[in-house]
Amino acid sequence: MSSAADAPGPVVLRTAGLTKSFRGLVALREHAIELREGEILGVIGPNGSGKSTFFNLITGFSRPDSGAIEFRGRSIVGVGTARIVGLGIARTFQGSRLFGSLSVAENILAAAQLRHPVGPVAAVLRGPRYRAHAREAETIAARLLNLMGLASQADRPAVDLPYGDQRRLEIARALATEPTLLLLDEPAAGLNSGETRALTALIRRIRDLHGVTVVVVEHDMDLIMNLCERIQVLATGEVICVGSPEAVRSHPRVREAYLGHA
Numbered sequence: 001m002s003s004a005a006d007a008p009g010p011v012v013l014r015t016a017g018l019t020k021s022f023r024g025l026v027a028l029r030e031h032a033i034e035l036r037e038g039e040i041l042g043v044i045g046p047n048g049s050g051k052s053t054f055f056n057l058i059t060g061f062s063r064p065d066s067g068a069i070e071f072r073g074r075s076i077v078g079v080g081t082a083r084i085v086g087l088g089i090a091r092t093f094q095g096s097r098l099f100g101s102l103s104v105a106e107n108i109l110a111a112a113q114l115r116h117p118v119g120p121v122a123a124v125l126r127g128p129r130y131r132a133h134a135r136e137a138e139t140i141a142a143r144l145l146n147l148m149g150l151a152s153q154a155d156r157p158a159v160d161l162p163y164g165d166q167r168r169l170e171i172a173r174a175l176a177t178e179p180t181l182l183l184l185d186e187p188a189a190g191l192n193s194g195e196t197r198a199l200t201a202l203i204r205r206i207r208d209l210h211g212v213t214v215v216v217v218e219h220d221m222d223l224i225m226n227l228c229e230r231i232q233v234l235a236t237g238e239v240i241c242v243g244s245p246e247a248v249r250s251h252p253r254v255r256e257a258y259l260g261h262a
């Protein structure tokens with residue numbers, strides 16, 4: 001799949017004037033972005049600049065004070081987290097959200113089952129639709145185990161995996177809901193430089209194979225600069241610039257935000 005820069009596809013996500021405060025402190029102010037299908041956008045900024053707030057607003061974990069969020073042309077302001085997953089937005093979190101005692105395969109299966117939530121009656125009756133959805137979830141899980149290089153670990157409890165594999169499992173769980181927009185919150189945190197390079201290649205491969213649009217929040221500049229076609233920089237809740245890695249690297253306000261001088 002070509003990058004957004006080569007051939008602009010349809011707009012997947014659009015925010016405008018998106019603002020959120022916590023007890024008088026503006027965590028995100030007038031945020032705006034337009035993301036096209038298949039694009040990989042990096043969001044960077046010093047601690048407390050509003051990156052997680054941005055993810056929380058898009059995924060329905062918190063509600064904006066004002067502004068618009070549109071996913072594939074429809075407003076998702078006020079839509080709950082489960083419904084947002086169903087619409088095709090998935091995220092990973094800064095800290096681990098794995099089910100440690102479940103196996104690697106079961107972790108992915110549990111996420112795949114979120115695509116068709118099952119009520120208590122259907123779970124007991126196990127009718128044809130239930131069985132079809134269960135088979136579908138197993139197919140998705142098998143495919144993701146291979147894609148993410150976790151097939152040989154499928155039966156191990158997630159808690160026993162090396163840290164780098166756990167991070168990949170988090171991404172596999174997000175992908176199991178078959179999103180069209182994937183939000184990754186610090187996927188390289190705690191990885192060494194070799195693991196970070198491998199993860200960079202893997203995220204690009206996921207985009208190329210599945211055509212997903214990716215937003216990655218990350219402090220690791222190697223990953224951001226090598227992976228992202230565009231980067232948006234936040235500082236104290238405001239967008240200070242958006243552009244190519246080269247443009248962002250040399251932008252005076254970015255240098256100021258990070259280094260304290262232009």
Ligand SMILES: Nc1ncnc2c1ncn2[C@@H]1O[C@H](COP(=O)(O)OP(=O)(O)OP(=O)(O)O)[C@@H](O)[C@H]1O
Nearest residue numbers: 022025026027045046047048049050051052053054
């Ligand atoms: N639920 C909350 N209640 C109160 N204040 C909050 C809440 N969430 C975020 N904030 C504040 O909003 C600001 C932006 O926080 P946010 O977590 O979005 O930053 P961040 O860029 O993700 O930081 P980091 O890189 O450290 O994860 C910070 O000042 C933070 O303390």
